[in-house]
Amino acid sequence: MGRRTRMRMVKSPPDNQYFRRAIEGPLAEDQIILTVAEFEALRLKHYIDLNQQDSANKMGVSQPTFSRILESAHQKVTQAIMEGKAIKVYGGNIDVKKGFIGYGCLNCNEEWEDESASKDKKVNCPKCNSEKIYYLVREPL
């Protein structure tokens, strides 16, 4: 017996049917800001398909912390889809198109470049002074 495609109930169909990358940025109120860490969490977990522990190890954070970053990313991406908003990946003054090395803050979401950054260094957030910092690195393409 073949599988039949069944109707699924959709309570609130989307207003717009297309989502795609943009070169020019939309107005601030029409976009959702995803931190570099949130973008990376989505990439590791759902694009490369690693499990949460391996993803957490790659980002140098604990599994519960990774889980929080991922949950925040899910919430933002869902909101962007529901409200038809653009997604901007923004890490403070980091140019995400180039390679970079730096840190991010779990407390206030600030992300910043630091050429001497390393996984084992203890640093505080320059914005809120939190010690809950993660290490960010992206190899140049």
Ligand SMILES: [Zn+2]
């Ligand atoms: Zn901070």
